[in-house]
Amino acid sequence: MKFTIKMGIPEMDDLWKRLQSEFHKNTINKQDSSLYKKWGKALKLLSQNPKHPSLHTHDIEALSNRYGIRVWQSYLENKTSGAMRMFWVYGPEKQTITIISLEPHPEDRKKGAYDRIPLSKLPPLE
Template identity: 60%
Template structure:
């Protein structure tokens, strides 16, 4: 996740970013800012995904990057590894239905602390 963030950031800053990636970068940057200030900020709609928490042995949270969009993305995160840290472990299109096992298809990255700049 850190590598993706850095690639988007560099591309955005040097003007070589695509239109689609610009949208992703701006929405992700805004979500990270809100998350860093208040993980329970209402616009993020943060909530625990219990099936992922059970699978990975730690509370896994999901927050919105966007909503009301057929390609709406969600950000999955955990607290840690250190006190007051939040680690982004996945960006994924919204899993449409829990009934169909959509969260079973979500693969979370390893702890790779992302730094928001």
């Protein structure tokens, strides 16, 4: 089952388009190139199978409770300091996944670490 991927806020869409453009023009810096490749791979896997083993997808209870909809986290990378995480929800249309944040993993394991994760405004659900 294939999913359509949407960006939850214009800034995320702008970031993706900027990275893509700079990559194809060969003007991208090393750090952005790495992010582009990892994010692109994760988006491809997510669209094909949100529960692909390498994504380590799991719901984040604190964020789900805050927003009243199940919020999922998938890995862009693992076992590295500040490893990037992609936060997403199903919807608003069927077979659609909306990316609502791209953030480093909260290093602080203390209660409330996910309270500091900013998420985009969720689109209306159908």
